[in-house]
Amino acid sequence: MRYLTAGESHGPQLTALIEGLPAGMPITEEDINSELERRQKGHGRGRRMQIEKDRAFISSGVRHGYTLGSPVALVVENKDWTHWTKIMGSDPLAEDEAEEVKRKITRPRPGHADLNGGIKYGHRDLRNVLERSSARETTVRVAAGAAAKKLLSLLGIKIASHVLEIGGIKANPANYKTLDELREKTEASPVRCFDQEAEAKMMAAIDDAKKNGDSIGGIVEVIAEGMPVGVGSYVHYDRKLDAKLAAAMVSINAFKGVEIGIGFEAAEKFGSEVHDEIAWNSEEGYYRKTNRLGGLEGGMTTGMPIVVRGVMKPIPTLYKPLKSVDIDTKEEFTASIERSDSCAVPAAAVVAEAVVAWELASAIVDQFPSDRFDKLAAYLEQYRQETKEF
Numbered sequence: 001m002r003y004l005t006a007g008e009s010h011g012p013q014l015t016a017l018i019e020g021l022p023a024g025m026p027i028t029e030e031d032i033n034s035e036l037e038r039r040q041k042g043h044g045r046g047r048r049m050q051i052e053k054d055r056a057f058i059s060s061g062v063r064h065g066y067t068l069g070s071p072v073a074l075v076v077e078n079k080d081w082t083h084w085t086k087i088m089g090s091d092p093l094a095e096d097e098a099e100e101v102k103r104k105i106t107r108p109r110p111g112h113a114d115l116n117g118g119i120k121y122g123h124r125d126l127r128n129v130l131e132r133s134s135a136r137e138t139t140v141r142v143a144a145g146a147a148a149k150k151l152l153s154l155l156g157i158k159i160a161s162h163v164l165e166i167g168g169i170k171a172n173p174a175n176y177k178t179l180d181e182l183r184e185k186t187e188a189s190p191v192r193c194f195d196q197e198a199e200a201k202m203m204a205a206i207d208d209a210k211k212n213g214d215s216i217g218g219i220v221e222v223i224a225e226g227m228p229v230g231v232g233s234y235v236h237y238d239r240k241l242d243a244k245l246a247a248a249m250v251s252i253n254a255f256k257g258v259e260i261g262i263g264f265e266a267a268e269k270f271g272s273e274v275h276d277e278i279a280w281n282s283e284e285g286y287y288r289k290t291n292r293l294g295g296l297e298g299g300m301t302t303g304m305p306i307v308v309r310g311v312m313k314p315i316p317t318l319y320k321p322l323k324s325v326d327i328d329t330k331e332e333f334t335a336s337i338e339r340s341d342s343c344a345v346p347a348a349a350v351v352a353e354a355v356v357a358w359e360l361a362s363a364i365v366d367q368f369p370s371d372r373f374d375k376l377a378a379y380l381e382q383y384r385q386e387t388k389e390f
């Protein structure tokens, strides 16, 4: 399975084009819209989120609520577009109006793609870079992820995400019995945090950063339960599922690191404290007595919950701006900004959930017979039984 996205932050629309969803899988716009709504929430978001009301339109590949096996295209309109029709229009501009219409940007923002992208593509108007490098694109990544989540849920695989840390405030380890309970608690939290004490402190930290014209980052965690054993492969570097998950997480705007299972903590432990002992019973088949390796060994699923964490750097656009250099005059300047998020970690947790869902669904579709959804579901059921008795 694969997907591409298109669209500029202030252009008319964003699109995700998905190939490989099995035919005959039930899906509705509501399945996608509920995920889009989750991504828009979170304490610390800026004024843009008050303008947008993200809704997906399924423009192809689905008929009467079922996938056709043909490419699925998902379109989300940018409501802000109405304010940018001239600035972002595709029609050529008359020479005398060009400069004033374009809202040309010659001042690259530290921490953004502006300068590198301008140099690479030869754009002296850095708007041509920032329009696409903006995290607005994560809207349609979440839309594609929603289709993947639907496939997973129909195959009995659950996925959830939550925030572990914001601006140095750490949540106590989430203590939950089921993923549904984790989800219920974190959905109700303005920072998607299970620990209510930490939640209050995180919100205060976001408010403080905003008051000081600054921004903060944090850590999110994604957990998926119910993956069959042996998804992914050890035989080639590019078939290892842990590698795909790591790439997917770091591909999210502002994500700078990934951990699987106990992650970096493994560096300070003995092997006997890290590796998960293997056991078997007739009900579950093989299982691990612990899950410190986060459901992945040798680039394949173990059948235990998949646990992936990602770290998001603080948002780069600051009301207390950093210094940079104007690419036309080469003079130093201090940037002035109109609007920005001060913390988008809660929203990024939803994006992380979407990209992990995509990689898991994709690995399943690529590994098992999947032209037809009913055949895939039946095959997977049989495979699960076989792996239990192996």
Ligand SMILES: Cc1cc2nc3c(=O)[nH]c(=O)nc-3n(C[C@H](O)[C@H](O)[C@H](O)COP(=O)(O)O)c2cc1C
Pocket (backbone or CB within 6 Å): 046, 111, 112, 113, 133, 134, 135, 138, 252, 253, 254, 255, 313, 315, 316, 317, 318, 339, 340, 341, 342, 344, 347, 348, 351
């Ligand atoms: C959900 C989300 C919202 C974001 N909002 C902003 C924002 O309002 N302002 C900003 O400067 N960066 C924001 N970012 C981060 C930038 O898009 C990102 O740092 C930039 O494109 C450079 O990419 P890099 O940090 O991955 O190198 C956001 C990221 C995510 C995931």
Ligand SMILES: C=C(O[C@@H]1CC(C(=O)O)=C[C@@H](OP(=O)(O)O)[C@H]1O)C(=O)O
Pocket (backbone or CB within 6 Å): 009, 046, 048, 049, 052, 133, 134, 135, 136, 138, 139, 253, 339, 340, 341
């Ligand atoms: C629009 C979204 O996030 C945007 C991501 C973003 C950036 O630089 O990444 C900058 C801001 O956009 P604008 O420049 O229009 O104020 C955020 O609002 C979104 O998440 O839907």
